[in-house]
Amino acid sequence: MNEIHPRLKLWLEKDGQIVMSDYRVRLLERIAESGSLSQAATGMNLSYRRAWGKVKELEENLGVRLVESEVGGAGGGHTTLSPTGLALVRAYRSFQDRMAATLQEAFETELAAITAGPSPETQEP
Amino acid sequence: MNEIHPRLKLWLEKDGQIVMSDYRVRLLERIAESGSLSQAATGMNLSYRRAWGKVKELEENLGVRLVESEVGGAGGGHTTLSPTGLALVRAYRSFQDRMAATLQEAFETELAAITAGPSPETQEP
Numbered sequence: 058m059n060e061i062h063p064r065l066k067l068w069l070e071k072d073g074q075i076v077m078s079d080y081r082v083r084l085l086e087r088i089a090e091s092g093s094l095s096q097a098a099t100g101m102n103l104s105y106r107r108a109w110g111k112v113k114e115l116e117e118n119l120g121v122r123l124v125e126s127e128v129g130g131a132g133g134g135h136t137t138l139s140p141t142g143l144a145l146v147r148a149y150r151s152f153q154d155r156m157a158a159t160l161q162e163a164f165e166t167e168l169a170a171i172t173a174g175p176s177p178e179t180q181e182p
Numbered sequence: 183m184n185e186i187h188p189r190l191k192l193w194l195e196k197d198g199q200i201v202m203s204d205y206r207v208r209l210l211e212r213i214a215e216s217g218s219l220s221q222a223a224t225g226m227n228l229s230y231r232r233a234w235g236k237v238k239e240l241e242e243n244l245g246v247r248l249v250e251s252e253v254g255g256a257g258g259g260h261t262t263l264s265p266t267g268l269a270l271v272r273a274y275r276s277f278q279d280r281m282a283a284t285l286q287e288a289f290e291t292e293l294a295a296i297t298a299g300p301s302p303e304t305q306e307p
Contacts, residue, residue: 060196060197061194061201063194063195064192064193067190069293070186070187071187077297119297145297148297152188152292155284156190156285159280159288164194171269171270
């Protein structure tokens, strides 16, 4: 049982609905990085329409504005994160980092020995 | 943003394959509890064949025997966890418990304040 790695997926729920997740935070991060919902969508293999729908759904579920848009202009439109959106992305990343650190620690403590398997001499059939 | 709860899913990978997960551990636990693969399968809404396939796949990927079976007899067959299977289920449960405790803690520390949202007076549109 060598080379086993622990993995985790995180998300936030409200009334049984997903209101934030690793995937959704990646979308918001890409918006922050590129300043463009279109580029963020492409990077996630989403249509512009679908990416926009996801952002709007998050805003509705959370009851806050996550992005700020300027339509048109010389650059052909621009989307950035709102201060709340930015704060939420940062907080979620800290939450992920903390969980990732504990994941490795909990795996080493609880599972590493047992998943390393029996020694060759005593190996089960 | 009230009543938001953090959630997590855990699993173990080896060479990009899932070799254990919350779901798979539930199946093994049900086998341990009922002493019957058939009952365990029913409880998970799986066919007997599919449940058996999952167990065999885990055994192959991990390289250990997880269950012990007696075919036929007065009770019509019996499946229990092997000592290794039992130890693995217990270790995985400890791993889950530790992660669940940290999940709540990390959420409170990093996200609870921000997901509680702005106060009504300063609420965003």
